[in-house]
Every structure is written in structure tokens, then in C-alpha cells.
Amino acid sequence: MITSQGELFDEVLANPISDGADKLLIVSGYASANMVARHADYARKILKKNLSVDLIIGMGVRDGIELKNHKSLIQLQESKDLNFKCHYIINSPAVHSKVYTWLKKDEPYKSFIGSANYTQNAFSTSMREAVTPADPILSSNYFYTLLRESINCNADYGIISSHIDFYESKRIIKELHKIDDLDLANHDLDKVTLTLLDRSTGEVPGRSGLNWGQRPEYNRIQIRHI
Numbered sequence: 001m002i003t004s005q006g007e008l009f010d011e012v013l014a015n016p017i018s019d020g021a022d023k024l025l026i027v028s029g030y031a032s033a034n035m036v037a038r039h040a041d042y043a044r045k046i047l048k049k050n051l052s053v054d055l056i057i058g059m060g061v062r063d064g065i066e067l068k069n070h071k072s073l074i075q076l077q078e079s080k081d082l083n084f085k086c087h088y089i090i091n092s093p094a095v096h097s098k099v100y101t102w103l104k105k106d107e108p109y110k111s112f113i114g115s116a117n118y119t120q121n122a123f124s125t126s127m128r129e130a131v132t133p134a135d136p137i138l139s140s141n142y143f144y145t146l147l148r149e150s151i152n153c154n155a156d157y158g159i160i161s162s163h164i165d166f167y168e169s170k171r172i173i174k175e176l177h178k179i180d181d182l183d184l185a186n187h188d189l190d191k192v193t194l195t196l197l198d199r200s201t202g203e204v205p206g207r208s209g210l211n212w213g214q215r216p217e218y219n220r221i222q223i224r225h226i
Helices: 003-017 033-045 065-080 136-147 169-178 183-187
Strands: 024-027 052-057 082-087 098-104 108-112 130-136 150-152
Touching: 003 098, 003 108, 003 130, 033 052, 033 065, 052 065, 052 136, 065 082, 082 130, 098 130, 098 136, 108 136, 130 136
Parallel strands: 024 052, 052 082
Antiparallel strands: 024 098, 082 150, 098 108, 108 130
16 A cells, blocks of 8 residues: 555555556546646656646536536547546546546556545645555546547537536635625525524534534533523
8 A cells, every 4th residue: 555645646656657558548426637737747847758648527517517627628528749638527426536547558557446536636745645556457448438428528518518517616705705604695695594592492502513522610611592
């Protein structure tokens, strides 16, 4: 098992290239265009190799994908300097797997599975991840099975957006900051009602909820109606 933050990038994404692997199949819950660019740049400048990547992003069908990231992935796919293809899972349930499978002359060569998404955060010192070698044939079959449930990121936007929610996170955050807390009721926002009362008694529980961890000798919250 690979757990060292310093070894993760080398073992999973770099060393196989040095060993002669020539294509990487990736299944990742989340992925970023910045990671693709970083990986390709490393292969080209440090290893003096051209990187070939076929990527499936699995969680977009549930959590959506940032529009900026989507557009950047398309740009990378259209780039003449990189052999890159990107696909989105469009069938539920979403795919949270992280599987990296290297091919050598079109044959499964080496594979890794674990917790690391294909993002810069995962392959940096800011996250603790664990990855372990896996059967490359099984991993390759898994990739191609999921590929049949996916759509290319550069397919017709109307079709993709019927399966994937594309969002502009910075714009949404900026707009929310403009809203006065006291004025929220006047905006068309989703609302959820939560109760802190025991369903059977209609009272605040004595040892859970608001009183979680309270010992008998302490004064407990005794609210009956909220």
C-alpha cells in the first residue's frame, strides 16, 4: 500500500511512464483540468514523454461539475499537444471509485486503486491518501464497462446538461453574499425544516441531540417547542 504523500504521484502517475507504459485509463469520482495539465507537463518536461489519458469522471451525475472545469477539460481534449479524452458517467448510481490503469502497447500493464481522486489536492501534501496495486486486467475491464455508461465531455451541451448539472460556484457564492440574512425569506431558496425534539415525546432528548454528552448532574436544555 502506498500512503506516503511524496511517493503517491511518482508511484501512480510517473514511474509507469518511465517503465514503458504509454496510456493511462482513469476512473475518478472527481477530477480537474489543472491536474491533467500538471500531469502532462510533468511527463513532457521531466520524463520527456507524451502523455495519453482516457478519463471517466463518475460523480458529476450526482454532484454536478463546475462549468469552468468542464470548459477547460474540453480545451485539453481539443489540444493538439495532448492525447486526452474525457467522459462523464450519466447513469445512476454515481461512481465514486478511483482506479488508475496503465497500458503498455494496448495491453493492461499496471493498476492502482484507492482514495485519491485525479485532482491536485489528492496528489499533493495537503491530503492523506492510500493507494494499492490492483489487477490491471480487471481494472481495465472495469473502465471499459463504465465507458458504456458515459458521454464524452465535448458532446452536445444540451444532451450532457440533461444528465449533469453545470454550476458557476464563484458566481453563486458572490450572489449569496449580497443577500441580507434578514431578507432570505424573500428569495426563492430551498428550505428544509429540522426538528430537535424526540419524536415519541415531543421534548428535547435528555442525553442526545442538544443534550448530547450531558451528565445527569448538569442542567439540561428543556425546550418543549421550537
